Amino acid sequence: MFQPKIPTMPQPSGLVTPPAVVQPTTITPGTPAPAPAAPEPSRPVVQLTPGTAVALVGAGTAVVLVLGTVLVSLLLAVAVTSASVAVCAVVLRSLIASNAKRR
Numbered sequence: 001m002f003q004p005k006i007p008t009m010p011q012p013s014g015l016v017t018p019p020a021v022v023q024p025t026t027i028t029p030g031t032p033a034p035a036p037a038a039p040e041p042s043r044p045v046v047q048l049t050p051g052t053a054v055a056l057v058g059a060g061t062a063v064v065l066v067l068g069t070v071l072v073s074l075l076l077a078v079a080v081t082s083a084s085v086a087v088c089a090v091v092l093r094s095l096i097a098s099n100a101k102r103r
Helices: 050-102
Strands: none
Touching: none
């Protein structure tokens, strides 16, 4: 079940014809295409009204506050974890040292 299966090569089917040779064609220069008169704008122009400006400022402030809260909580999680690991290390060191003094 887990042995690899090697594909077998098919038997030759007879004579193989060589590929046809393609002759290059000559290119005759033509008249160049006329340039467009005036390019059309690809995007519509965005106009900011006072209401949309206030909405953008409010949304930006909300994003900054949420990201700040998440980053501060991650930093606090790292600090609490490192403090607990340090306390465990001190307790283990104390237990090992007191065990060595009893012998």
